[in-house]
Amino acid sequence: MQVLNPGSGLWIIRLSARDLPLPFFKPSLYRAPKIILNENPVSAVxxxxxxxxxxxxxxxxxxxxxxxxxxxxxxxxxxxxxxxxxxxxxxxxxxxxxxxGLVNAHIHLELSAYNHTPRPTPDQSFCDWIRALLKLRQAGDISAHETVRSARQMLEQQRNAGTALLLDIGNNILAPPASMQTPVEINFLLELLGPDAKAEEQVLARIGSLPDVVSATAHAPYSTTAGIMKALKKRADRLGHIFSLHVAESVDEVALLRTGQGCFREFLEERGAWDGRFPRPGKKIQGVVEYLADLGLLDANLLCVHCVQVNEQEVQLLAEHGCKICLCPGSNRFLGVGVAPLERMLHHGLLPAIGTDSMASNESLDLWREMRILREDHPCVSPARILTMATLGGAQAMGRAQDFGTLAPGxxxxxxxxxxxxxxxxxxxxxxxxxxxxxxxxxxxxxxxxxxxxxx
Known part of the structure; x- marks a missing residue:
């Protein structure tokens, strides 16, 4: 469907509950299947x-x-x-x-066909990249069949590169898991967003109509109202699944929340979606994590993806609340948004996971390459810690450490x-x-x- 704001242009293409094929809402269809590697159990060792x-x-x-x-x-x-x-x-x-096996804690399989999304030039902003991606998606040149085919190919590439478990974030349910069969275990979250009060009313109605077998999450603070994020977080806690959120990926996001200015305000104004909600009246929010803390969203069920533009106080907040973090160094390098403060996170006892993000924002979705980039960006961090991030860190972030991330009994x-x-x-x-x-x-x-x- 197309989510529109009155009197404005297209905001972004998003899937609503009304657009989902309701007759097919069955747990076997939409809940990520557990991949049992041993289909014929034997007692022999x-x-x-x-x-x-x-x-x-x-x-x-x-x-x-x-x-x-x-x-x-x-x-x-x-x-x-x-x-x-x-x-x-x-x-x-x-x-x-x-x-x-490695764990990819942040990937967008539905964007696997968008490897032709242009890389931002030094004089372009993060918002310019979003505009370019939206233009490609709205052009409709990539069919649903091609989207699913590319996603399947990417799943095969993930398995062939050593990935055992991944967290897929998508705006659409691409296909029934039966047709996406792979030895990689997929945990899927349907991503929703709405930037203003009018969109919030629509999205809250959609959230209320989603079957419990569909796990859902929010996109980012700059694109999703506080009301939507709170509703989705409450739902995730009730259903017992991780709540993944893009957090502090760029300086532009911080500028919007802090001052209500910058390229994101221009981006929202272009789409008739700016309602003056930032800066929040009576609040002196200095960063994105502080904003999430003020909303009461910080806890052990929150997975903060990117966390490039976070300060010392915000890292401490994340640690105090037991939040999870996922770094995407290859995507950050592609988009030119900076380098996450990994050393600061480790100092506060956090063990970030690693994600590849999507082909629209990365040259290659390869966790071995992501580890190498982390080594280049953080030469003081031990290689052993980085390998732990790519395995146990991802399993812990996804709440799957009882099955993945280590070689240990059980x-x-x-x-x-x-x-x-x-x-x-x-x-x-x-x-x-x-x-x-x-x-x-x-x-x-x-x-x-x-x-x-x-x-x-």
């Missing part, structure tokens, strides 16, 4: 040996092993000890490294086996992690599933 095992939650193990049974990890440790402990196990030797047995000449030359754990996070995607990558089968 499979033992996988490797020169290096990287559990993430415990030290790297040289000449290590992972024991799995019925789709779950049974034990992780020294190969000789586990071979003795599980003498009847089927034993398979792997080359290179065993580690948990976790799902989707083991990632990677290898390269550089990895084979690693002399110790420090060199190994340096190569994993700084050399890009390894030459060879395969999955070992819960039934003990390896897939390239």
């Amino acid at each position: 499979s033992l996988f040996l490797a020169p290096w095992v990287v559990p993430i939650s415990s030290p790297v193990i040289a000449d290590g092993a992972v024991a799995i049974r019925d789709g779950r990890i049974l034990a992780v440790g020294d190969a000789s000890i586990l071979q003795s402990q599980f003498a009847e196990a089927r034993v398979d030797g792997c080359q290179g490294v065993l580690l948990p 976790r799902m047995a989707g083991l990632l086996n990677v290898n390269s000449p550089a990895l084979q030359r690693a002399q110790d754990a420090e060199q190994l992690i340096d190569i994993l996070t700084g050399h890009g995607q390894p030459d060879k990558l395969c999955w070992i599933s819960g039934n003990g089968n390896a897939t390239v």
Whole structure:
């Protein structure tokens, strides 16, 4: 559908509950399916040996092993000890490294066909990039079929690059999960927005009519009224799913909330959606996180994506409320919006996740590349911490650490086996992690599933 403001041009294309095919609202259709890697459980133990095992939650193990049974990890440790402990196990030797699958905590699959969105020039603003993307989406040159096809291809690329779990944010439900089958587990959030009071009334009505099987979230403070964000946050808390929000991605967003000026005000005025809501009367808000705190939205169920333009006080606020953070360094570099203060976040005890964002705002949706960019942007942060962000950080941010993010007893047995000449030359754990996070995607990558089968 097209969300319009009276007397204005098009704001943005968005999906409402009225536009969703209501006869198809079934839990099996719209709730992200759990991918069970072991479809034929057996009681036998499979033992996988490797020169290096990287559990993430415990030290790297040289000449290590992972024991799995019925789709779950049974034990992780020294190969000789586990071979003795599980003498009847089927034993398979792997080359290179065993580690948990990566977690992409922020991706827009529906934008996979928009890789031709122009990169902003140094003299352009963040709003100019939004205008360019909206122009492409509203032109209608990319069909629904092409959108779904590109999303499927991206899912395949994610799996082939070592991603086990991802959080997909979209304005449309692209297709029933049955037609998007992939070994990657997808958690999907339908993204809604409304920039002014008139749009808020419409969107609140849509929120009220959404079936509980559809998880929904808000876009960003600059595009979504406080009333909509509060309603969606309350709904997310009731349904028990993460509430993901674009937060402090650019200086333009901060300027809007602080002064009511800047390119976002111009952008909203162009669409007849400026109602003077910023700056808030009687409030001296200095940043986006302060604004969210004032609305009562900060808690452990909030996932703040980007967090580039946040100050010391705001990082402390996020930490005090147990909020989650997801950094998208490749997208930030593409858009020229700055570098998130990762060191400050780590100092306050936060472990950010990593996301790739979309092909409209990134050259490549590759978590290995994202780790390498983080290494370049933050040379003082240890490679081990960055690898933890790409695995356990994402699993924790999505509330899935009981299944993903580490190699530990009880976790799902989707083991990632990677290898390269550089990895084979690693002399110790420090060199190994340096190569994993700084050399890009390894030459060879395969999955070992819960039934003990390896897939390239």
